[in-house]
Amino acid sequence: MTNSNQALSTAEKVNQSLQKRYRAEKRFKAYGIGAIAFGLLCLVVLFTDIISKGHSAFFQTYVKLEITFDPVEMGLDDPSDTKQLAMADFDSIIRNALKEQFPEASGRRDRRALYAIVSNGASFTLREQLKDDPALLNQTVSVWMLADDDIDTYVKNREDADGETFAGRISEKQMGWVNTLIENNQIESRFNTTFFSSGDSREPEQAGILGALMGSLLTLFVTILLSFPIGVAAAVYLEEYAPQNKFTDFIEVNINNLAAVPSIIFGLLGLAIFIGFFEMQRSLPLVGGLVLTLMTLPTIIISSRAAIKAVPPSVRDAALGLGASKMQMVLHHVIPLAMPGMLTGAIIGFAQALGETAPLLMIGMVAFVVDIPGAITDPSTALPVQIFLWSDSPERAFVERTSAAIMVLLAVLISMNTLAIWLRRRLERRW
Amino acid sequence: MQAVNTPIQKNEKLNANTNGTDQKKTSTDEMNNSAAKVGKTVGKPFATNPKMTMRNVDVFYGDKQAIHDVSLDIGKNEVVAMIGPSGCGKSTFLRCLNRMNDTIEICQVKGEIKLEEMDVYHPKQDVVPLRARVGIVFQKPNPFPKSIYDNVAYGPRIHGLVERKTDLDEIVEKSLRRASLWEEVKDRLHAPGTGLSGGQQQRLCIARTIAVSPEVILMDEPCSALDPIATAKIEELITELSEKFTIAIVTHSMQQAARVSHRTAYFHMGKLVEVNDTKRVFTNPEHELTEAYITGRFG
Structure with missing residues (x-):
C-alpha cells in the first residue's frame, strides 16, 4: 500500500472477489437442490407407476x-x-x-x-x-x-x-x-x-400375498435373531477386546470385503453348506434366514464398530476410573450409547435382506407355494421372489398384482424403518 | 488458605515483571537446554505418614521414555500438587497411580508404586479394587449421559456397596453434599447430569468419585475447562475434601497449586525436579528450574 497507489488494499480485493464467491456458493447450493429434486422426481415417477398399475x-x-x-x-x-x-x-x-x-x-x-x-x-x-x-x-x-x-x-x-x-x-x-x-x-x-x-395360485383371482409375506417375515425373523446379536458381539470384541495385530487386521479386511460380495454368492454358499452339507430341506425360511444372516453380518459389524468408535473416550475413562470392569464399562455405557448407531446399521442390513432375491433363488425359495407357512420349517417363498414370479406370469391380472405386491413390500419396509427411527429416538442420549 | 496468600501475590508480581518479550523469545531454548540441569530430586519428596509411595518410577510410551526415575510420597490427608510445563509427564504420572494408563497399549510402567500395602503394578493386582480405593477426576467434566442420581449411584452399584435403596439414597445425598452440589440439584436428581453447567458437572464428577469412598482422589487438571467462579468453588471443595481424602492434583495454574496444596512437586521433561512445601516452592524454590518456571521464564 505504501509503495504504490495502484495496488489495491486487501479490503478492496476481497470486495471484488465477493460477487464471484456468492455466485459460486449459489451454484453449489443449486447442485445440491438439483440432486435432491432429481431423486424426488424418480421417486414420484416410481410411486405413480406402481400405484397406478397396482391400485386396481x-x-x-x-x-x-x-x-x-x-x-x-x-x-x-x-x-x-x-x-x-x-x-x-x-x-x-x-x-x-x-x-x-x-x-x-x-x-x-x-x-x-x-x-x-x-x-x-x-x-x-x-x-x-x-x-x-x-x-x-x-x-x-x-x-x-x-x-x-x-x-x-x-x-x-x-x-x-x-x-x-x-x-x-x-x-x-x-x-x-x-x-x-x-x-x-x-x-x-x-x-x-x-x-x-x-x-400363491395359478389363478390370479385366487392368488394372494400372505404366503410370501409370512415367508419374508419368518425369514427376516431368523435373520434378525441371528445376525444382530452375532454382529454386535463381533463388533464389541473387535473394538474393545481384540489385540491390535496382523490377525485382527486380516479379519477386518475380510469383513470389509465380505460386505461387497454379490449376494448370489452367499446363496451358493448357503446351498453348499446348509443344504448340501447339513442336508436341510430346500425352500425353508430357516435356510433363507441363515443365508441372509451371512449376507447381513458384515454390514452390521461394520456399522456397529463405527457406532462403538463414536462413543466418547471420556465416558469409558469415567467408568473405568470408578472401578468398573471392562465388561461393565461395555455393557453399561458403550453399548447403550452405541445402540442408536448400531440399530441404524442393522436396519439398513435388514431392509436389504428383506428385498434380497438372488440368494433365495439359490436355496429354492422360488418355489410355487400355495400353503401359508406357519413356521420357519415350512416351505415358503418371499415377497421379492413372489414379485419376480408374478411379473413373469402371462396372465394380465398378474400385472396389477405384481405392482400391488411391490406396494406391500414397500409398506413393510417403511414400517420397519419407522420402527427403527422410533427406537433410535427413544434410545438416543446426548452427551 | 490465609497462609499461602502472600506467596501468590509475590508470584503474580514476578509474573508481571517477567512478561517482557525478551524472555519469551528465549524460553524455548532455555527449556531445551535445561534438561541437562535436572539432577536428583531436591527438596523433600518423602512424607512421614505416606498413603502412596512411588519409588524409581519409569514410564515408557513405546520406545519413548515419558517419566524418568521419579520417587515421591503422598502423605495421608495431604494435597500434593503437580505442576510443570506442558508435556512434562505430570498427567502421565498421575494416571499411573490408579493404572488408568492401562488403556494405552504401548504404555509401560517400571518401578514401584504402592498404596499402603498394595502393590499397584503387581501382575496379579486387579485394577477394580485399586480404582475403588484410588478415584480419579478428569480434566473435562464427563458425567454419564444418565440422571444425576444414577451418575452418583453408579460406583456404589457396581461395587455392590449397598443393599437397600434407602442406603443408596443416603450415599447419593452425602456425596452430593460433600461435593457442595446438593442444594443446587436436590429437586432434580432425575434430570440428566449432562444438563448441568460445566462447573456443576465437574462437581457431579467429584461426587461420583467420592460416592465409592476412595482413600485417594486423583485430579487431572480438574478446573482447566471451567470459569473462575466454578474454579473457586472446586478449589474450596478440594480444601474441604482433604480432611477426609488424600488428594493428588495436576494443575496448570500455579496460583491454584499455591491455594490448595500442602506440597508441590515440580516436573520437568519427565523428571521430578523439586518437591517442597508449597509455601517454600513459591517463595524460595530450591532448584533453579523451579524458580525459572514459577517466575514465568518458560512454561
Whole structure:
C-alpha cells in the first residue's frame, strides 16, 4: 500500500472477489437442490407407476348368481359328512345357475365360455357356505362369487382408454353376458380380501400375498435373531477386546470385503453348506434366514464398530476410573450409547435382506407355494421372489398384482424403518 | 488458605515483571537446554505418614521414555500438587497411580508404586479394587449421559456397596453434599447430569468419585475447562475434601497449586525436579528450574 497507489488494499480485493464467491456458493447450493429434486422426481415417477398399475389389484370383481343347492346334482345327501362334502360337485350347480340365466348359450364351446365367467375357486366358497349352514341344502339363494381374472380385467378396464372398449381376452359373447350381468347389478367390485389372505395360485383371482409375506417375515425373523446379536458381539470384541495385530487386521479386511460380495454368492454358499452339507430341506425360511444372516453380518459389524468408535473416550475413562470392569464399562455405557448407531446399521442390513432375491433363488425359495407357512420349517417363498414370479406370469391380472405386491413390500419396509427411527429416538442420549 | 496468600501475590508480581518479550523469545531454548540441569530430586519428596509411595518410577510410551526415575510420597490427608510445563509427564504420572494408563497399549510402567500395602503394578493386582480405593477426576467434566442420581449411584452399584435403596439414597445425598452440589440439584436428581453447567458437572464428577469412598482422589487438571467462579468453588471443595481424602492434583495454574496444596512437586521433561512445601516452592524454590518456571521464564 505504501509503495504504490495502484495496488489495491486487501479490503478492496476481497470486495471484488465477493460477487464471484456468492455466485459460486449459489451454484453449489443449486447442485445440491438439483440432486435432491432429481431423486424426488424418480421417486414420484416410481410411486405413480406402481400405484397406478397396482391400485386396481386391491379390488376384485364378484358375480352374483342364483344358486340352487341341489343334492342330486352335487351327489351329496348329508352336508355334515365332511367326506361327502369334499367329494361333492359344486361346479355343476354353478354351471346350472349360469345355464339358467343365459339359456341362449348352447353348444360345447359357448357353454365352456359361459362357465369361464366364474372363477374355478368359486366352488370352494359354496362348499364353505354349505358347511357353515347345512340348512341351505335344497334351497335357492343368491351367492356372490369370485369372477374369473379375465372377466375381472375386462370389468376394471372396459371404460378407460379413450372410450374404446377394451376386451382383453374375453370373446364377444362373454362380453355380452358380462354386460347383461352388469346391467342386472349382478357384478360388483369389492375390496380384495383374497389378496391379503391367501397364498400363491395359478389363478390370479385366487392368488394372494400372505404366503410370501409370512415367508419374508419368518425369514427376516431368523435373520434378525441371528445376525444382530452375532454382529454386535463381533463388533464389541473387535473394538474393545481384540489385540491390535496382523490377525485382527486380516479379519477386518475380510469383513470389509465380505460386505461387497454379490449376494448370489452367499446363496451358493448357503446351498453348499446348509443344504448340501447339513442336508436341510430346500425352500425353508430357516435356510433363507441363515443365508441372509451371512449376507447381513458384515454390514452390521461394520456399522456397529463405527457406532462403538463414536462413543466418547471420556465416558469409558469415567467408568473405568470408578472401578468398573471392562465388561461393565461395555455393557453399561458403550453399548447403550452405541445402540442408536448400531440399530441404524442393522436396519439398513435388514431392509436389504428383506428385498434380497438372488440368494433365495439359490436355496429354492422360488418355489410355487400355495400353503401359508406357519413356521420357519415350512416351505415358503418371499415377497421379492413372489414379485419376480408374478411379473413373469402371462396372465394380465398378474400385472396389477405384481405392482400391488411391490406396494406391500414397500409398506413393510417403511414400517420397519419407522420402527427403527422410533427406537433410535427413544434410545438416543446426548452427551 | 490465609497462609499461602502472600506467596501468590509475590508470584503474580514476578509474573508481571517477567512478561517482557525478551524472555519469551528465549524460553524455548532455555527449556531445551535445561534438561541437562535436572539432577536428583531436591527438596523433600518423602512424607512421614505416606498413603502412596512411588519409588524409581519409569514410564515408557513405546520406545519413548515419558517419566524418568521419579520417587515421591503422598502423605495421608495431604494435597500434593503437580505442576510443570506442558508435556512434562505430570498427567502421565498421575494416571499411573490408579493404572488408568492401562488403556494405552504401548504404555509401560517400571518401578514401584504402592498404596499402603498394595502393590499397584503387581501382575496379579486387579485394577477394580485399586480404582475403588484410588478415584480419579478428569480434566473435562464427563458425567454419564444418565440422571444425576444414577451418575452418583453408579460406583456404589457396581461395587455392590449397598443393599437397600434407602442406603443408596443416603450415599447419593452425602456425596452430593460433600461435593457442595446438593442444594443446587436436590429437586432434580432425575434430570440428566449432562444438563448441568460445566462447573456443576465437574462437581457431579467429584461426587461420583467420592460416592465409592476412595482413600485417594486423583485430579487431572480438574478446573482447566471451567470459569473462575466454578474454579473457586472446586478449589474450596478440594480444601474441604482433604480432611477426609488424600488428594493428588495436576494443575496448570500455579496460583491454584499455591491455594490448595500442602506440597508441590515440580516436573520437568519427565523428571521430578523439586518437591517442597508449597509455601517454600513459591517463595524460595530450591532448584533453579523451579524458580525459572514459577517466575514465568518458560512454561
